[in-house]
Amino acid sequence: MDLKLDGKRALVTGASSGIGREIAQALAREGATVVVCGRNRERTEETVTMITEAGGKALAAVGDLTSDDDADAIAKTATDALGGIDILVNNAGGGSESGDSALKWHEFTPEKFHRSYDLNLVAAARMVNRLAPAMCERGWGRVINISSSVGKTAMASLHHYGAAKMALENYTLNLSMDLAKQGVTVNVVVPGLILTDVAQGFIHYLRDSRGWPDDPAEIQRRYTVEVFPQPVPRFGRPQEIAAAVTFLASPLSDYTTGATLRVDGGMTRCL
Amino acid sequence: MDLKLDGKRALVTGASSGIGKETALTLAREGAAVVVAGRNRERTEATARLIGDAGGRAVVATGDLTSDEGANAIADIALEALGGIDILVNNAGGSDGDASRSWRDIPPADYVDSYQLNLIAAVRLVQRLAPGMVERGWGRVINISSAVGRQAMNALLHYGTAKIALENLTLNLSMDLAKHGVTANVIVPGMILTDVAEDFLVQLRDRFGWPDDAEEIMRRYTAEVAPQPVPRFGDPTEIAAAVAFLASPLSNYTTGATLRVDGGMTRCL
Numbered sequence: 001m002d003l004k005l006d007g008k009r010a011l012v013t014g015a016s017s018g019i020g021r022e023i024a025q026a027l028a029r030e031g032a033t034v035v036v037c038g039r040n041r042e043r044t045e046e047t048v049t050m051i052t053e054a055g056g057k058a059l060a061a062v063g064d065l066t067s068d069d070d071a072d073a074i075a076k077t078a079t080d081a082l083g084g085i086d087i088l089v090n091n092a093g094g095g096s097e098s099g100d101s102a103l104k105w106h107e108f109t110p111e112k113f114h115r116s117y118d119l120n121l122v123a124a125a126r127m128v129n130r131l132a133p134a135m136c137e138r139g140w141g142r143v144i145n146i147s148s149s150v151g152k153t154a155m156a157s158l159h160h161y162g163a164a165k166m167a168l169e170n171y172t173l174n175l176s177m178d179l180a181k182q183g184v185t186v187n188v189v190v191p192g193l194i195l196t197d198v199a200q201g202f203i204h205y206l207r208d209s210r211g212w213p214d215d216p217a218e219i220q221r222r223y224t225v226e227v228f229p230q231p232v233p234r235f236g237r238p239q240e241i242a243a244a245v246t247f248l249a250s251p252l253s254d255y256t257t258g259a260t261l262r263v264d265g266g267m268t269r270c271l
Numbered sequence: 272m273d274l275k276l277d278g279k280r281a282l283v284t285g286a287s288s289g290i291g292k293e294t295a296l297t298l299a300r301e302g303a304a305v306v307v308a309g310r311n312r313e314r315t316e317a318t319a320r321l322i323g324d325a326g327g328r329a330v331v332a333t334g335d336l337t338s339d340e341g342a343n344a345i346a347d348i349a350l351e352a353l354g355g356i357d358i359l360v361n362n363a364g365g366s367d368g369d370a371s372r373s374w375r376d377i378p379p380a381d382y383v384d385s386y387q388l389n390l391i392a393a394v395r396l397v398q399r400l401a402p403g404m405v406e407r408g409w410g411r412v413i414n415i416s417s418a419v420g421r422q423a424m425n426a427l428l429h430y431g432t433a434k435i436a437l438e439n440l441t442l443n444l445s446m447d448l449a450k451h452g453v454t455a456n457v458i459v460p461g462m463i464l465t466d467v468a469e470d471f472l473v474q475l476r477d478r479f480g481w482p483d484d485a486e487e488i489m490r491r492y493t494a495e496v497a498p499q500p501v502p503r504f505g506d507p508t509e510i511a512a513a514v515a516f517l518a519s520p521l522s523n524y525t526t527g528a529t530l531r532v533d534g535g536m537t538r539c540l
Binding site: 001002030152170176179180181185192240243244246247252254256258259263265266268270 | 272273274421445446448454461499501505506508513516519522525527528529534537538539
């Protein structure tokens, strides 16, 4: 299926590793030129190298999206180099620190909520405000926000993170209503448990804390069957999120806006 | 993007026209052999011919999915011709009767008929074809709902209730099937330019005295009568693309999900 992304210009935040890196590579494989954003210069440039070595086009833009100045600098780098961005993927987020998953509800401090909101919601708004107006002028564009299944599925954990991700979904829906008549769609992809570096660390933690065998596939199976049961008995792969983003980025998805596509192994149990 | 559907075997219900026809064509273009199921033999055969002429492989299966016998007939033809079905697209459905009827005027019999057509027809084919998917360790159930299932329009109550039931069915099914490599998902079309919608445009033109210009009627309807973000009706190919993507092995981690292709009509998360 030709996704008709050849010649489009994309910007992917949080693209120095994990899901973001895979999204950047997938868009480049479909012919898009990709601005790879990240906080860590070395790893961000590593993603660029991976894309260019595979014959794709990419450039790096380094900065911290919780800062207005850095958001300005990233948008300027992108616009100076490419003249504009057609596809904005707001993937930067997370920000849970080790130990956060063990916190009780009364231990999430206002500072934690504030920082999570800045990183998971406001960072996306910063990039939308800088890049979407020109999409509207040109009459075509994409905003794709990466949420998390803990936004909708309460796990009695990560309150600061789930609240911010659910806010991101609400923001997406509101934005979709304004942008559609200019040909710009706004959608959410909702990953469940995905095998990123963070998840690899979690797998080691499970092995050590539960005395499970040193077999990542078996640890994933036990976790998704015994600890937090979900229909698909494994963690997802970053490539599976990247495919969903690429499909929503395509002109084939022109009629899809304000939509939420879960790629979560069936973790979410509600409509 | 290679969807890796080459050699898969699909069955699409309601494939004699509209969304089902486009879905069958798209899956065939990606290399799947497609059982084209419909009630009307002539139109069902026409879809199969379009696929054949484009170099694809299609099998015709006619029958009425509101009866067990009709479902048996369709499943038997599919299994005999292809040995099994990997991708089941439950697209047959729809609403009969005057769409402007209020809650007072839709008789209980219409609710029962709508449930037969929009929910139980899907159950019939799932029960006949999904066990084979489970045995083989890979499969897809893709159910076509409607935006009016979730987005209340103060109209089409018999249709909306049946469609949201279909979404609930999908979520329940997804929980059992996933460990066998079978996903179950929903696509939610909004206003789509099918033959039914073409008739609706004519009705709108007459009711409001609008100009005889389909694009202008769609624009006015989606701006003034039933406002939605994207100011046009969708094209059946836009639904077909979403079905093909969820049918792909690339979507192996997506199950129990609902993908709206509705021009932003749905106003809730």
